[in-house]
Amino acid sequence: MELRPAHARGANLAQVAARVGADALHLMGPGSARPDGAEPSSVALSGATVDSREVRPGDLFGAFPGFKVHGATFGAQVAAAGAAAVLTDAAGAELLAADAVALPVLVVADPRAAMGEAAALIYGDPSRDLVFVGVTGTNGKTTTSYFIESALRRLHDRTGIMGTVELRIGSEAIESPRTTVEAPVLHGLLARMRDEGVTAAVTEVSSHAAALDRIAGVEFAVAVFTNLQWDHLDFHKTMDGYLDAKARLFEPGRARRAVINVDDEWGRKLAGRVQIPCERVSTRPDAPHLADWSVTWADIGLDGVGSRFIFTDPEGAEHHAESPLPGLVNVSNSMVAIVAAHAAGVPLDDAIAGVAGGHEVPGRMERVIERSDVDPLAIVDYAHTPDALTLALEGVRPITPGRLILIFGSDGDRDQGKRPVMGEIAAQLADIIVLTDENPRSEEPAAIRAAIREGIQKVRPDLHDVHEVEPRVEAVAYGLRLGRPGDTVIVTGKGHEPTQEIAGVFHRYNDRDAYLAAHARIVAEREGGQE
Ligand SMILES: CC(=O)N[C@H]1[C@@H](OP(=O)(O)OP(=O)(O)OC[C@H]2O[C@@H](n3ccc(=O)[nH]c3=O)[C@H](O)[C@@H]2O)O[C@H](CO)[C@@H](O)[C@@H]1O[C@H](C)C(=O)N[C@@H](C)C(=O)N[C@H](CCC(=O)O)C(=O)O
Numbered sequence: 001m002e003l004r005p006a007h008a009r010g011a012n013l014a015q016v017a018a019r020v021g022a023d024a025l026h027l028m029g030p031g032s033a034r035p036d037g038a039e040p041s042s043v044a045l046s047g048a049t050v051d052s053r054e055v056r057p058g059d060l061f062g063a064f065p066g067f068k069v070h071g072a073t074f075g076a077q078v079a080a081a082g083a084a085a086v087l088t089d090a091a092g093a094e095l096l097a098a099d100a101v102a103l104p105v106l107v108v109a110d111p112r113a114a115m116g117e118a119a120a121l122i123y124g125d126p127s128r129d130l131v132f133v134g135v136t137g138t139n140g141k142t143t144t145s146y147f148i149e150s151a152l153r154r155l156h157d158r159t160g161i162m163g164t165v166e167l168r169i170g171s172e173a174i175e176s177p178r179t180t181v182e183a184p185v186l187h188g189l190l191a192r193m194r195d196e197g198v199t200a201a202v203t204e205v206s207s208h209a210a211a212l213d214r215i216a217g218v219e220f221a222v223a224v225f226t227n228l229q230w231d232h233l234d235f236h237k238t239m240d241g242y243l244d245a246k247a248r249l250f251e252p253g254r255a256r257r258a259v260i261n262v263d264d265e266w267g268r269k270l271a272g273r274v275q276i277p278c279e280r281v282s283t284r285p286d287a288p289h290l291a292d293w294s295v296t297w298a299d300i301g302l303d304g305v306g307s308r309f310i311f312t313d314p315e316g317a318e319h320h321a322e323s324p325l326p327g328l329v330n331v332s333n334s335m336v337a338i339v340a341a342h343a344a345g346v347p348l349d350d351a352i353a354g355v356a357g358g359h360e361v362p363g364r365m366e367r368v369i370e371r372s373d374v375d376p377l378a379i380v381d382y383a384h385t386p387d388a389l390t391l392a393l394e395g396v397r398p399i400t401p402g403r404l405i406l407i408f409g410s411d412g413d414r415d416q417g418k419r420p421v422m423g424e425i426a427a428q429l430a431d432i433i434v435l436t437d438e439n440p441r442s443e444e445p446a447a448i449r450a451a452i453r454e455g456i457q458k459v460r461p462d463l464h465d466v467h468e469v470e471p472r473v474e475a476v477a478y479g480l481r482l483g484r485p486g487d488t489v490i491v492t493g494k495g496h497e498p499t500q501e502i503a504g505v506f507h508r509y510n511d512r513d514a515y516l517a518a519h520a521r522i523v524a525e526r527e528g529g530q531e
């Protein structure tokens with residue numbers, strides 16, 4: 001899938017310079033005396049990128065001072081690939097000059113922020129032409145984004161989504177390289193969407209993206225905050241620093257309206273400081289907070305699927321709504337999505353119906369095999385932290401008349417401390433455990449399983465109903481075969497991921513596909529047995 005439009009509106013260097021700040025225009029280096037004698041300021045720019053490996057002729061290349069290397073180091077490559085100009089900082093300009101890179105150079109103090117503005121201009125400010133919603137928060141970004149998209153579809157024929165799982169324009173999709181793409185990719189994709197009749201889109205906004213200005217130049221119709229939990233402090237240092245990064249999405253000029261979940265103290269802090277019109281949402285009936293929209297009652301386990309809940313609107317009127325996925329967290333995600341879609345222009349009743357009908361969130365409480373009189377319910381979930389595992393297992397328990405069968409493992413080369421903790425949680429909350437591998441990476445898979453087993457044994461010293469099966473594809477098949485019609489089988493940790501990383505090699509692997517392949521074999525055996 002192309003990540004940029006076939007024909008960009010384009011801009012010249014002088015226009016870009018004006019957009020990123022009048023005093024930013026420092027045309028310098030050998031490029032300022034162009035061989036064709038043309039004024040550098042009239043150089044036409046037809047695309048933008050921050051990666052030398054993705055330069056196309058006519059591009060503006062953003063050369064950033066990186067954590068590892070300065071992008072200007074790649075000046076010669078980008079010139080050879082046809083870049084028309086470079087936008088960088090003073091250090092980058094020096095590097096380009098030292099390498100005698102023959103391109104006009106635009107120098108600014110903050111190239112990451114300037115690059116977003118420049119890309120927005122080159123692609124014709126597409127975010128202003130769409131109803132564009134940005135979702136940030138530690139957890140629930142993906143789920144909430146899909147719920148919002150589902151509600152937006154009630155009003156918009158063609159929608160788009162960008163996030164951890166995929167980049168999708170209408171029905172065309174590719175795997176996503178990360179949660180939030182670089183600013184030029186974001187603007188390029190939005191421009192393609194606009195050109196192809198998409199009128200509303202949603203993106204997840206990671207805190208890294210906000211901190212590194214990947215949303216520069218974007219104007220959101222609605223900015224959404226789900227929650228803030230302990231995470232990513234290697235990057236943001238403190239929780240306040242983490243909140244500051246997220247808060248950038250809610251600045252005047254960046255977003256027109258805010259929808260903020262005020263269940264946690266960080267949401268309340270954020271709501272207290274935003275300067276744009278803000279809807280505060282309280283989603284926990286057991287711990288309500290002062291808000292414009294409040295969930296007042298929730299019944300988990302509607303028909304063995306999701307939940308029913310009641311909320312009040314800012315006028316105090318009551319509304320009945322449904323979450324299509326299990327667990328209280330999805331009542332929360334649904335409530336936030338309803339308010340966000342409504343703030344984005346969807347009539348309230350349509351927003352409620354749209355969210356209730358939003359089934360497909362790849363790898364997030366995804367129902368792969370429905371419960372029937374011969375099959376258990378089989379679910380894939382992305383929970384890969386102790387908190388998320390607890391919530392996932394508590395979420396499916398009320399929709400499980402029989403036994404809860406958990407298939408799981410833990411990542412290699414990542415937090416080791418969580419392994420026994422997750423083992424303990426599994427032993428407390430699941431009836432049957434199938435212990436297996438996740439992404440072992442460079443670690444010995446058996447050692448990771450042993451650390452998890454240690455936690456399990458604290459609760460079940462005799463390891464009853466604990467099975468250890470690898471590879472993962474066999475564990476999924478094993479767990480599914482154990483399941484009887486009233487049981488729920490849940491495989492956690494990898495969600496939508498399309499690969500499994502073992503000893504430096506990425507193997508094609510997906511939990512949903514593993515279920516479906518195993519189920520096909522079970523069905524064939526069943527039918528064979530009947531003949
Ligand atoms: C920590 C972090 O976010 N790093 C980002 C940062 O990288 P960096 O400063 O280390 O880049 P660098 O390698 O020093 O290179 C400097 C510059 O040279 C460019 N370059 C580099 C090599 C080359 O051959 N050619 C080239 O042009 C790079 O694009 C970059 O602009 O700037 C780069 C672009 O300018 C980003 O691609 C890169 O994201 C990396 C790939 C990444 O993995 N980020 C993760 C942490 C991330 O953003 N994750 C969040 C989700 C977090 C979560 O919720 O779990 C996400 O949104 O996906």
Ligand SMILES: Nc1ncnc2c1ncn2[C@@H]1O[C@H](COP(=O)(O)OP(=O)(O)OP(=O)(O)O)[C@@H](O)[C@H]1O
Nearest residue numbers: 138139140141142143164329364381382383388392
């Ligand atoms: N509102 C929530 N609060 C806490 N946990 C949640 C919430 N919503 C979902 N989860 C749990 O977190 C997992 C990840 O959910 P989701 O992918 O929607 O979040 P995310 O913020 O997009 O995270 P990631 O960027 O890692 O994908 C889910 O599998 C679920 O177990």
